[in-house]
Amino acid sequence: MIVIMAGGRSSRMGREKPILRVGGVPMLLRVYYEAEKAGETVVALSRNTPKTRELCLREGVPFFDTPGKGYVEDIKWLLCEFGPFVSVSSDLPFVTTGDIAAVKQAFDGETNLTGVLPLWLVPRDLKPLTYNGYAIVGLNAVGTRGESFFELSNPLLALNVNTPEELRLANRIARLVGR
Secondary structure (H helix, E strand, O other): OEEEEOOOOOOOOOOOOOOOEEOOEEHHHHHHHHHHHHOOEEEEEOOOOHHHHHHHHHHOOOEEEOOOOOHHHHHHHHHHHHOOEEEEEOOOOOOOHHHHHHHHHHOOOOEEEEEEEEHHHOOOOOOOOEEOOEEEEEEEEEOOEEEEEEEOOOHHHHOOOOOHHHHHHHHHHHHHHOO
């Protein structure tokens, strides 16, 4: 199963990120349309995202509620409720079906996979979270043991939209790449 994480507080943005538009399309729908081509996909919501719930209801996107206590807590809850899954953040507007399918194919159902990009692939305008020479991206596989990095190659995965400036950048990129 593929779970789109869309229940966060969006504190840096100041409003619900999943409903914000990139290239004229709400980010959640951009991610959902790519994810559903890779397999069964559901959206994880919480009490923090009432407008995102409305969007899911209006568009017929399957969802369920998490406790909404925080990202790590919600991931643990999801693992207990549903078992291992592929996780993608709703604020990755340029994730592709191929990116998600690659993580899904590499996932053994047990070992956690953290999606990463080599820093040399990251466009210089982006400032992603980095660790050990990699940019950490919001595409992962959640299992029950260990952890491995899974190297991806889509440079636009480094753009995780968390701030108004990143939203403006995402819209400029969407115009440039026609997506």
